[in-house]
Amino acid sequence: MNRSKPRHFASDNCSGIAPEAMAALVEANHYHAPSYGDDLWTERACDRIREIFEKDCDVYFTFTGTSANALSLAAMARSYHAVLCHERAHVEDHECAAPEFFSGGAKLVLLPGENGKLTPGVIEAEALRNRGDFHASKVRAVTITQPTEHGTLYQRNEIAAIGEACQKLGLNLHMDGARFSNAVVALGCQPADITWRAGVDLISFGLSKNGAAVGDTVVFFDRSLAVEFEYRLKQSGQLASKMRFLAAQYVGLLTGDAWLRHAAHANAMARRLADGICLLRGASVPHPVEVNFVIAALPQQAIDGLRARGWHFYNAFKSGEVRLACSWDTQTSDVDCFLADLKELIG
Amino acid sequence: MNRSKPRHFASDNCSGIAPEAMAALVEANHYHAPSYGDDLWTERACDRIREIFEKDCDVYFTFTGTSANALSLAAMARSYHAVLCHERAHVEDHECAAPEFFSGGAKLVLLPGENGKLTPGVIEAEALRNRGDFHASKVRAVTITQPTEHGTLYQRNEIAAIGEACQKLGLNLHMDGARFSNAVVALGCQPADITWRAGVDLISFGLSKNGAAVGDTVVFFDRSLAVEFEYRLKQSGQLASKMRFLAAQYVGLLTGDAWLRHAAHANAMARRLADGICLLRGASVPHPVEVNFVIAALPQQAIDGLRARGWHFYNAFKSGEVRLACSWDTQTSDVDCFLADLKELIG
């Protein structure tokens, strides 16, 4: 029997629309507004993002994190270029070759790294290995995910070191920030510190995993990369006609600290979950739990049992590992109920 | 001085979210739901679309009309194929080569036709002209817009004749139905009559111009064209993670007759506008006004004057022609106020 729960741990994109986003959506729904981003809500959202990043950056809305990433990569790399990424990066594993499609053939080069993180060393080794030979795609850019697919964080200095390596090698640096809010609040830093001040040229900054219904952004700190970007958006069907309804959600979440508050809550829920799991015999947490999800190693019979009791979650990288994602709306009761079930199953 | 109005005539995508869509959006915002379309709202929306079309068709959500069209064309045509369309078709004029991008190079072949409409004759002539020669793109499909970019309608028998020609020539037939609701209500027919019963293989069926905030659909009557379509959606960043919030709007609008009521209202507003314009000396309406917008030929000084008074609208195909679009939320007072201003300006 599959008894579904009101909230589960499958993904933070299974959660709903946060109140601040919904309120702004309703507020934006008055009268007519110019389409395709020429409206006041879009202007407000972009201004607020510039404020948050303390930088006069170029901001564009897309519909999904996948398209924000793929368009970012296409803005950096042409069809015969290569982009370096972690071997378990979302752009490689979960975007159905969107980067290759948007760029017309750019190659993702997969690099290893503990806890889902690249290091300047592997980047440099790969970049130099390829140089000067037109028989292989030319290395042109690097993309890192913050927080990573393993639920870990790049520290500020780790990003800065990568940024430095990129600058030395003449490579652009992109950040996949689908859960960027969770990283900011976990690190207790300014958004600028782990982006442009650390050498990041552009970021996919999404809130759909943090309370928005739909919409993502690409934020260009290096504005030269944004040249003609609106044509790319239009051509790829990523330009919202009624853009105010995407932008309003960002205004709602980014005004004040709702985005950070929601992220902090989700992070805390993951912490609570991880702490509970670690107490159980036969269960463990192989990676540091730094943001809002937990990779947990569980006995297969416990995994099966949890699913039989209606809990939704995904398998992680290895057999016997699952990913448990917390959201802005995850309740402590959800966590505790899950842990109670797990405890029973592990016995 | 540019005094903007609460509602104007620039585009039906400048209008807001209709109450039925908003109510469903709010209702869908409870608890968690599976992502990427595996939720009940998406199921309901697809079922309702199948009911409306009286056909067990495959239904997929995209984000925009542009992507619905481009993905439809890519599902029919490979990079070396050609798709025939009207020389003023939206796919040619207003989608920044999205069809070429999504298909990797398929060519739009532009055909003439009165009032924005193709005929079996021009289709057949072009298809046969190209045959058997691999030096030119191979004609593979036809796309028509219903209602057309000129605000006119294909009659049921006109579509059926095109459908028959396509079948004879072995071509697929796509319909760009960005304003399909307006066509259905104007023709007083069943959706099936002007789609699959007339030989249409797939349609881009959108409601964002009729009360939805965001989202479009591709409806495959010929289900063989939908093979692996979910991969296309994912790869092009057109697969909504929180799909329930797109689907809910469709459920809200399509349940009962809200979609037809809104469309009928917009059509009536355009009729009122056209009737008013025709009374004015020096103003005229060069094409039949059959749905929710009016192509109007106005003296240039009247055009300039209207804009100076804060009215928004776009230029149409020829110099001195403008397009005036009405929406589900256009008020008779908007129309009358506009006409009053125009009358004053024309004097």
Added chain:
Amino acid sequence: MNRSKPRHFASDNCSGIAPEAMAALVEANHYHAPSYGDDLWTERACDRIREIFEKDCDVYFTFTGTSANALSLAAMARSYHAVLCHERAHVEDHECAAPEFFSGGAKLVLLPGENGKLTPGVIEAEALRNRGDFHASKVRAVTITQPTEHGTLYQRNEIAAIGEACQKLGLNLHMDGARFSNAVVALGCQPADITWRAGVDLISFGLSKNGAAVGDTVVFFDRSLAVEFEYRLKQSGQLASKMRFLAAQYVGLLTGDAWLRHAAHANAMARRLADGICLLRGASVPHPVEVNFVIAALPQQAIDGLRARGWHFYNAFKSGEVRLACSWDTQTSDVDCFLADLKELIG
């Protein structure tokens, strides 16, 4: 009965390898040589091309005129750009959407023009019509064919006027020079005069229609467009491993004046053919015959009769028009024999 002739008038690519090309091919076939263009024959060919054009340009070999054109256009235009061309241009009519494929979706915008020629006026009008609107592909470049698909020539000043318009509009200018030799000799000018001195940024300069077996070149006068071009070549399978055998043919033909001599001969044969046709009642030559082929308007029964007697040639743009192409190896006896047959048939 289809009695084929030793030489006919179908296309100058039906002719063989000229002696100078063959001799160089044989001469190049000694010992080993570095592959992919790092050999002395390629160096000699490129140097000779730089000499001919009196310019320190970047020269790359491709395999076909289609790929030379498509790669040129892709070097100028990204997927969301438009390239203006004549409505009967080879890139539009006979390359199966290769430009769209190589660029990932760039749009060819078709412009009218007498005798196959664009003018600054139509270019400017189209470029300005599109500007500033991301809903349509952004005009980025112009391509002209010299000599044109109609067998006519742009005069030096006509090209310069187009070049000037392009510069003013910020557009790149490409020349499809599949029969460039025929133009040079017909105009009696220096190659530089009708290319970079007139504002042409790059040219597809081919000899396969003038005595080479295989191979084409892209010559970049604006070397900034050639950045990373060798990657494009490799990625599109256009980089010859044994490049010396392509280059040697160019060395053979371009050393001395063989290329001009062959082109002059082909031009003269077309002149002789046109003169003969003009004498016949019911036959005419609708466009100036300026290079090596003739568009001839003939009675349909004469067209059929010629084919029945084994003559090969293609239909031209209009019904009743055929294209008769002369080559470096066309004999006066071929021309006279053809004319005699035609005279008999027209009788």
Added chain:
Amino acid sequence: MNRSKPRHFASDNCSGIAPEAMAALVEANHYHAPSYGDDLWTERACDRIREIFEKDCDVYFTFTGTSANALSLAAMARSYHAVLCHERAHVEDHECAAPEFFSGGAKLVLLPGENGKLTPGVIEAEALRNRGDFHASKVRAVTITQPTEHGTLYQRNEIAAIGEACQKLGLNLHMDGARFSNAVVALGCQPADITWRAGVDLISFGLSKNGAAVGDTVVFFDRSLAVEFEYRLKQSGQLASKMRFLAAQYVGLLTGDAWLRHAAHANAMARRLADGICLLRGASVPHPVEVNFVIAALPQQAIDGLRARGWHFYNAFKSGEVRLACSWDTQTSDVDCFLADLKELIG
């Protein structure tokens, strides 16, 4: 000092045109012939290939091995598909993402395997791992190289086992046969035995490394994959206008046993080279030497010394490993001279 040699060991594509190819080229150079493959030489070449493979297959000429591979992969896989290959496959390492470019984004999935060979086990594991999830590219095909990039051979039964796995999994199987002649003669089998009889659906069959100047072929045993392939060729600039000059070389080499004789000679030269190397202290041959090249592990100072003496060769996969390729025209004196130099350097 870099003293170049008349023949060296860089690549078999540094060698010249074999006498049989050159003779046919000269013979084909009489009169006019229809262009684009509609000539008798092309017909003869295709017929001979059908004869060699004992199968009524579809045969198409391309210009390079890279394009033959990329077009083959594009014929099997759409943009959202994945193709499995060895992690050191030529398609991955040396084709600058041509498969991704030609297919519009298909992903190469890299699999490990000893001596450059895939096994049914790794194929099956990967194919099943990905199934049913549209977030990752859908596995659609497998490509293997015969002989491999390591100079090793798949035995007939190894290919058949892969073929069987592919059939079970519903995947197409492509063979990169850039040196297929060398494999056939080394295995002493019929071409059919290691291709279609073993489950191979199509092969890139090239002779440019075995005596041809230019040109490659794609041979479709599964003719359904060849549908509209001539359009692909044309669109990608891979359709030779004067195709007879490519085809004639194939006729020359494939008539009688020239292709097998040349391949056997090259294989023997590699054998002689490997045997000589194995006698030297500090030198070794890490992979079986089964065809015409040797991966040799040499002391770095010997590598440097050989290059200083004018020998050309490439580095192989690992530091300290080089690839020494033999050709149809490699002389025993070349081998012995190289070995003598190496012996001196290793001391």
